Amino acid sequence: MWQREPMTPERRPSPGDHAHADLRPATRAVALGRPDRAPGAPVNTPVHLTSTYVADGQVNYARVSNPTWEALEEVLGSLEAGMASAFASGMAAVAAVVGQVPTGGVVVRPTHVYSGTAGLLAERERAGALSVRTVAAEDVAGIVEACDGADLLLLESPSNPMMELTDVVAVVRGLRERYGPDRPLVVCDNTFATPVAQQPLRWGVDAVVHSATKYLAGHSDTLLGAVVVSPERPDLQERVRTYRTLHGAIPGPMEAWLVLRGVRTLHVRLERASATAELLVDRLEEHPAVERVRYPGFGAMVSVEVVGGAEAAEAVCSAVRVWTHSTSLGGVESQLERRRRHAAEVASVPESLLRLSVGVEDPEDLWEDLARALG
Numbered sequence: 387m388w389q390r391e392p393m394t395p396e397r398r399p400s401p402g403d404h405a406h407a408d409l410r411p412a413t414r415a416v417a418l419g420r421p422d423r424a425p426g427a428p429v430n431t432p433v434h435l436t437s438t439y440v441a442d443g444q445v446n447y448a449r450v451s452n453p454t455w456e457a458l459e460e461v462l463g464s465l466e467a468g469m470a471s472a473f474a475s476g477m478a479a480v481a482a483v484v485g486q487v488p489t490g491g492v493v494v495r496p497t498h499v500y501s502g503t504a505g506l507l508a509e510r511e512r513a514g515a516l517s518v519r520t521v522a523a524e525d526v527a528g529i530v531e532a533c534d535g536a537d538l539l540l541l542e543s544p545s546n547p548m549m550e551l552t553d554v555v556a557v558v559r560g561l562r563e564r565y566g567p568d569r570p571l572v573v574c575d576n577t578f579a580t581p582v583a584q585q586p587l588r589w590g591v592d593a594v595v596h597s598a599t600k601y602l603a604g605h606s607d608t609l610l611g612a613v614v615v616s617p618e619r620p621d622l623q624e625r626v627r628t629y630r631t632l633h634g635a636i637p638g639p640m641e642a643w644l645v646l647r648g649v650r651t652l653h654v655r656l657e658r659a660s661a662t663a664e665l666l667v668d669r670l671e672e673h674p675a676v677e678r679v680r681y682p683g684f685g686a687m688v689s690v691e692v693v694g695g696a697e698a699a700e701a702v703c704s705a706v707r708v709w710t711h712s713t714s715l716g717g718v719e720s721q722l723e724r725r726r727r728h729a730a731e732v733a734s735v736p737e738s739l740l741r742l743s744v745g746v747e748d749p750e751d752l753w754e755d756l757a758r759a760l761g
């Protein structure tokens with residue numbers, strides 16, 4: 387009989403001592419989160435469909451933990467250099483972080499963030515739970531200034547869908563210098579960049595959130611989220627876990643398994659998609675129907691502003707054949723959409739902006755389809 391030991395706090399690896407810590411990230415994405423190599427043991431972690439556990443073990447009930455989540459958390463924690471907790475969705479992960487703000491507290495966010503995050507903060511503000519300050523993502527001094535008396539700084543870099551970057555290192559340094567231990571909690575949404583491109587915990591932020599629905603799962607077939615807490619903040623890790631248990635914001639074991647399977651190929655998918663994105667960016671910049679290309683210089687997300695406003699952008703969405711006109715991102719299939727078609731999108735996002743999520747198809751098919759649709 388093989389067994390996967392429940393991850394007790396003592397056994398749960400911290401970034402320095404993750405199993406296979408000597409190996410490189412692409413190898414750890416494949417090697418971690420598997421059963422021990424006993425003869426006859428399965429190579430993959432099974433989908434543990436159980437609501438409860440035999441008494442007197444480390445865990446009693448499956449709203450607290452599940453071995454399939456733990457396998458995924460081991461991989462995500464290792465890739466982000468922190469302690470991961472899987473959530474029901476990216477929004478559940480964001481809500482768990484926002485849930486750390488005391489009643490009447492202050493949250494600072496960049497002007498452009500994922501519309502769901504902006505929506506959640508606005509809803510909490512309307513309910514009188516907190517107040518929100520918005521700042522330009524690229525204005526380090528402005529962000530530090532806005533954090534006076536704040537409880538949470540919620541960053542997103544690159545930002546969705548404007549692709550703005552924040553100098554997170556400079557922000558963290560500025561906050562420490564200005565406010566010392568009274569600085570707000572700093573959380574970074576790393577969905578667009580993924581840990582392949584950047585690990586914000588290494589820059590001194592307190593936690594990273596993910597919509598694992600996107601690149602980590604990678605196949606547009608499931609929703610899941612994650613909060614990854616800095617190894618320096620075990621107190622926060624404890625509170626995030628408690629939040630998950632008490633709010634019931636838990637993923638299903640099947641969903642956790644799908645993300646675990648997806649993350650095995652994260653590095654190869656992103657390598658391919660990023661190379662294609664760079665090629666498309668070069669060509670889009672030369673295309674007469676394109677007014678502006680927004681690309682941070684890495685990753686597989688590209689935003690373009692087309693000539694002719696909303697109508698022209700909608701026409702591109704209707705004309706594509708290889709690209710899928712759909713919301714969401716990070717799947718193997720290339721997707722595009724006009725973000726302002728959503729009433730919830732931040733109003734300063736241009737009407738003509740198309741957000742492109744570059745997939746892993748043949749780059750020339752993607753280009754030919756897009757160039758034809760642009761007209």
Ligand SMILES: *Cc1c(COP(=O)(O)O)cnc(C)c1O
Binds near residue numbers: 478577599611
């Ligand atoms: C999609 C997304 C979310 C929300 O994630 P869900 O899994 O859809 O709940 C949060 N942040 C960013 C940057 C996203 O793109």
